Amino acid sequence: MTAKELTGNRQLSLIITLLYLFYPPTHITNVDDFHLEALVPIIVFSAFYYYFKGRRLLYMLFIFLLTITIDFTIILALFIGIYIVIRNYKGVIAIIRRQEVDPEVRADVILGLSTVVFSLIMGFIAMKTISSFGPPPLKESNLFPIFGSNLQEISRGFLDPRRVYHAIRFDFFGKITYILLLFVPLLFLPLLGLYELIMCIPWISLIMLTQYSYLYQYGSFHAGGFFGPFAILAALAGAKRLLELNYSKATRILHTLFVFGLIISLILTPLNPFIQRILPGIAYMDYPKPSPHYRY
Incomplete structure (x- = not known):
């Protein structure tokens, strides 16, 4: 439904939806x-469905649900707001010029x-809450x-070009390979959805700046929630742009x-038995999948 509301094209919506289901x-x-x-995809798609339908209160309800899902989703909500503004x-x-x-x-x-403002407020609340109940x-x-090694140091470090350079350089080809593998199943269509691609920035930025290699193992679970929905929205917009040409x-x-x-x-799917143990990550290990939670 979200795809149809964004593109207005039933056939295109079906194609991209199927790509998402096989993503x-x-x-x-x-x-x-x-x-x-x-939980992130259904919340994001619901938010955008109501946004494109013009039902803004329901959109904000799902943005609220997004911000209380997990800490990183607050950043995702922030970039959704930035996307809508841009x-x-x-x-x-016109508003600035008073037209x-x-x-x-x-x-x-x-x-x-x-x-944007709501996301910043929720981010502040989240930081205070986390600090109150834990480190x-x-x-x-x-x-x-x-x-x-803490939020203040990391925030200052992001402003240091030398540290940013060294962070990006860390396992650069491993990170680039991971990002390419995220786009390849969608045949790079998201790159044509220029505005929608803005919402992919948080996850791509995190990958390029982190030194925690588990995050950019293709078989790690994060991208399906933090990147997938936005890549699909960008692919829809990109495909729509092609049709308009x-x-x-x-x-x-x-x-x-x-x-x-x-x-x-x-x-590439982990459901393919022939690719088990070829790509990195828990998802590509044999069944039963190992998990650190098993010891509890």
Whole structure:
């Protein structure tokens, strides 16, 4: 339903929806033991469904649910707000210039800004809550040892170009390979959805800056929740853009891409018994899948 609301094209919506259902990170999230990341796609797609339907209160309800799912989803909600604002950048410019603006565009701009502000507030609440019931956020974290060992040090480290360079350089080819494997099953269609690709920035940035290699093992469960839904939305927008350029030619191209994408997904999925132990990560290990939770 979200796909149809975004594209207005039933056939295109079906193609991209099928690609999502066969998308390997979706399978990876589900074959691993349960994590909160598995809840993110349905919340994100529901939020966007109501956004495109113009039902803004229900959209905000799902944004609220997103921000209380897990700490990283607050950043995702922040970038959803940024996306909505940038998507309506002409309205933003008109408002700044005090020109006449379509009421729907104005409402969208306000909604985007409200999402940004709400996400920042929820981020502040989350940090205070985490500090009250446990160690401070990112205390002794193994995510960013190059930048520091607590939130303050890491935040300052992000502003240091030399540290950023060394962080990106750390296992650079491993990270790039992982990111390419995220895009390949979708035949790089998300790259054509320029605005929607904004929402993929949090996960890609985390991968490029982290030194925790488990996050960018293709068989780790995170991308199915933190990246997959936004990649699909970007793919929908990219495919729609192709159709607007040349409908008949783009339709043939999309059908061909769908076939290749399906084949690639069937090869890369952890449900493929022939690829077990070839790609890294728990999802590609033999059944029963090992888990650190088993010892509890």
